[in-house]
Amino acid sequence: MIFDLIKKRRSVFPAQYIDKAIDKETIEKILEAANWAPTHKKTEPWRFKVLTGDKKQELGIFLSNKYEEVDPNPKQMKIKKLQFNPSNSGAVIAICMQRDPKESLPEWEEIAAVSMAVQNMWLCCAELGIGSYWSSPGLIKYMDEFFDLAAGEKCLGFFYMGYFDGELIPSARTPICEKVEWLD
Known part of the structure; x- marks a missing residue:
């Protein structure tokens, strides 16, 4: 049932991933969702750039080098994390948005559509037993130096994916009644 899947979805971070590849067909299924x-x-407006193999390491090197370049006090732990993640x-998907050239609707609506696309990916990953996490580091504003982005295209973050061992801890939410106002 979709409601159970929505409640099951969690952020699973790269440190939790095991060394198991995600095949291309599975990634394509996630992207189709x-x-x-x-x-x-x-x-x-959604655009995706899938990084596997050596391209993942190249991304980590780019991010860590860019971080050292732009931060006056780079921290070694962050450098290592930027390379490690x-x-x-198993795969990294750059989440990008292609702005409508006519700007026929507000940019926030385009971002919202991309966000819904990522939610579909996240739910698909949860169903397939693949951990995933959307990261939006400040360094994404420099991704036009790493990717060949089209005019009007921007990177909104990275969707890290990987298989993992173990059980995920159930999450809790405050009751919805605390967030809803009924108006009659």
Whole structure:
């Protein structure tokens, strides 16, 4: 049931991933789920760049080098994490948004559509037993130096994915009644 799957979805971080590849067909299935997200005016603004193999390590090196370049006081622990997260993942998907060239709707609606696409990916991963995590480091503003981004395209973060061992701790939420106002 979809409600159970929604409640089961968790952030699973790269440190929890095991050394097991995610095959291309599985990644394609996850991306196909993204493609069915709602999209106002059918702009379908989501764009994805899938990194596997050596490209994951290249991303980690780029991020750590860029961090050292732009931060006056770089921390060794963060440098290592920027390199580790991509390399320890089964795959990394750069989450990008292609702005409607006509700007026929507000940018926030395009970002919301991409976010819904990522939620579809996250739910698909949960169903397939793949851990995933959306990271949006400040360094994403430099991703046009790593990727060949089209005009109007921007990177919104990275979707780290990997198989993991063990059980996930159930999450808790405050009751919805504390977040809803009924107006009659």
